[in-house]
Amino acid sequence: MDKIKWVFNEMPKSEDKYLPLMETERIREVKAFHESFPQYTVTPLARLDGMAKRLGLGGLFVKDESWRFGLNAFKVLGGSFAMARYIAGETGKRIADMTYDYMTGEQLLKDFGQATFFTATDGNHGRGVAWAARKLGQKAVVHMPKDTVQMRYDNVAREGATVTIDNLNYDDCVRVAAKEAAETEHGIVLQDTAWEGYEEAPSWIMQGYGTLILEAAEQLRALEVNRPSHVFVQAGVGCLAGAVVGFFANLFPTEPPKFIVMEAEKAACLYEGACRKDGKPAVVGGDLETIMAGLACGEPNIISWDILRNHADAFLACPDWASAKGMRMLAAPVKGDPAVTSGESGAVGMGVVNALMTDPDYAELKEKLGLDSYSNVLLISTEGDTDPVKYREIVWDGKNG
Numbered sequence: 586m587d588k589i590k591w592v593f594n595e596m597p598k599s600e601d602k603y604l605p606l607m608e609t610e611r612i613r614e615v616k617a618f619h620e621s622f623p624q625y626t627v628t629p630l631a632r633l634d635g636m637a638k639r640l641g642l643g644g645l646f647v648k649d650e651s652w653r654f655g656l657n658a659f660k661v662l663g664g665s666f667a668m669a670r671y672i673a674g675e676t677g678k679r680i681a682d683m684t685y686d687y688m689t690g691e692q693l694l695k696d697f698g699q700a701t702f703f704t705a706t707d708g709n710h711g712r713g714v715a716w717a718a719r720k721l722g723q724k725a726v727v728h729m730p731k732d733t734v735q736m737r738y739d740n741v742a743r744e745g746a747t748v749t750i751d752n753l754n755y756d757d758c759v760r761v762a763a764k765e766a767a768e769t770e771h772g773i774v775l776q777d778t779a780w781e782g783y784e785e786a787p788s789w790i791m792q793g794y795g796t797l798i799l800e801a802a803e804q805l806r807a808l809e810v811n812r813p814s815h816v817f818v819q820a821g822v823g824c825l826a827g828a829v830v831g832f833f834a835n836l837f838p839t840e841p842p843k844f845i846v847m848e849a850e851k852a853a854c855l856y857e858g859a860c861r862k863d864g865k866p867a868v869v870g871g872d873l874e875t876i877m878a879g880l881a882c883g884e885p886n887i888i889s890w891d892i893l894r895n896h897a898d899a900f901l902a903c904p905d906w907a908s909a910k911g912m913r914m915l916a917a918p919v920k921g922d923p924a925v926t927s928g929e930s931g932a933v934g935m936g937v938v939n940a941l942m943t944d945p946d947y948a949e950l951k952e953k954l955g956l957d958s959y960s961n962v963l964l965i966s967t968e969g970d971t972d973p974v975k976y977r978e979i980v981w982d983g984k985n986g
């Protein structure tokens with residue numbers, strides 16, 4: 586069995602110009618925007634006391650995004666906020682004016698008209714963009730990489746988007762979406778990854794994710810955990826990880842939690858960048874094969890990268906078994922703990938924390954991270970069973986060992 590690989594962050598710091606994007610006050614505005622949606626509810630924070638005790642931790646908390654807007658994943662938070670920010674900019678309005686009622690009413694079409702939002706996705710982001718576009722009377726065009734499963738395709742198509750599965754990997758689909766947007770009148774690319782010259786929309790998407798993180802911080806506080814000691818966050822392009830780390834780094838500037846960023850080992854571009862130690866982002870190519878479809882991205886979001894290189898503590902490259910194990914543990918936790926339906930890209934944190942706390946091979950990593958019976962660990966289960974067939978193969982039939 587492959588081992589989890591890790592590297593501690595020894596990169597030189599940058600001027601940290603993107604950190605203010607995730608200031609608490611700004612994220613409060615984002616959350617107020619999402620709160621105006623009739624679909625909005627705070628997603629659960631599962632408190633796994635039995636599991637924490639078993640693993641030798643003080644507390645273990647899992648933010649369960651399978652309940653987000655009925656879409657089974659957190660991603661809609663980013664696409665919807667970015668769309669609202671874009672429209673606010675075009676119409677000279679403030680984000681506070683972008684309520685759900687305004688955005689879904691006749692007035693929006695008079696003020697803004699109709700645009701086409703282009704994006705590439707493994708499934709969850711595109712579904713969120715397509716959902717938001719439909720609600721707002723806008724158009725969406727979605728490109729999906731080869732090997733996309735039918736269910737994920739159907740979920741996007743059901744929202745009325747024009748969707749294709751291309752014979753390309755994720756990063757090449759991003760390029761196709763950007764090219765088509767440039768060639769289309771009133772065409773806008775809405776991508777969760779940033780590159781030189783394309784930074785505005787990804788920064789809004791990152792802020793959009795802030796809603797779930799602010800919720801989690803408030804839920805922890807209600808449980809009298811003022812500050813998590815460790816935050817484990819999974820990464821594809823790293824937009825979510827940048828948001829999570831940026832948010833907590835702003836909230837706890839003097840004593841931040843320890844941040845551990847986890848990627849699928851075949852798509853571990855952030856890990857690769859950290860190994861090089863020069864602070865520059867690295868790219869990983871090829872088929873990016875992993876069961877963690879949402880993490881199969883080989884080119885980092887440069888905004889998130891900048892936040893992570895300044896604030897993340899460690900980067901981990903994780904084999905598929907870690908995620909499969911995490912899915913099973915969350916589905917069948919210690920008696921008395923709530924179960925969490927967590928998909929392949931959602932559960933890797935649980936598998937990793939279990940390995941660190943129980944496998945002597947990771948004793949050094951556990952020790953260096955200071956994980957012990959005083960630790961309060963926060964994990965984010967970013968999706969539910971978005972591929973129900975694979976979910977059952979893994980959780981019920983024991984696939985991926």
Ligand SMILES: Cc1ncc(COP(=O)(O)O)c(C=O)c1O
Nearest residue numbers: 820821822823824825879967968
């Ligand atoms: C379920 C899930 N979790 C995590 C991620 C990773 O997010 P990011 O690409 O921002 O790193 C994704 C991305 O699509 C996802 O769909």
